[in-house]
Amino acid sequence: MTAVAAEVPLVLDSVLEKLATDLGDHDGSMRRRFINNYVELWDHRYGRVSGAVLARDADDAMDAILSLKISSSMVGAGRLGRMAEHLEGLVHGQLFDAAATLLDELRACGMSTTAKLRSYHLA
Template identity: 30%
Template structure:
């Protein structure tokens, strides 16, 4: 099982954060709407993933991982997208155990890293680090 860790990826793409900061200054909120929608939907997406993994639903888990990956990519959340890419690879890989055993193990392995990453992503997207980028 691949250890879910992509520390080389930034939590959020710096260029995205800089553009978001500029957009806020100029009063154009389109990108901010994406960010707000992403943050609002993140708990639901994570619950969907957790449920699919813990109930050994491989199709549901893959669908939930893809949805979270794509949503993360749309807001520049590179590390979270990378974790979901790692999970997708695990889900597509050869199954050496029954799905009823393998998927709950993946739920355990990915739960803490994904939750930590999601919280850091929210902090970054809420602008706590925009000033530190310069």
């Protein structure tokens, strides 16, 4: 994992609190639904990123990485968002071999992140 990504928490509580405030979510139901949607889409998002990186398809990889980065930012998945930023730079530079070496770490980070987010979903 990149040193910068390791310094970022898996989930930024402040972002989830702001999300609830921005949504006017007094009972937490909308935040839980938003988190649940993010968690449910993780496997699909990872599959798109990894497939495009391994296929060396820069356009599809960028689309998939940006989707992951933006959605992670919205739900407070700080470390995963930072890893997506790093992958974005690698793909932009056509460094597909370097990007491919990060896919296992990205998957592990995503699994840890979704597990932590599930705990918010249950709260």
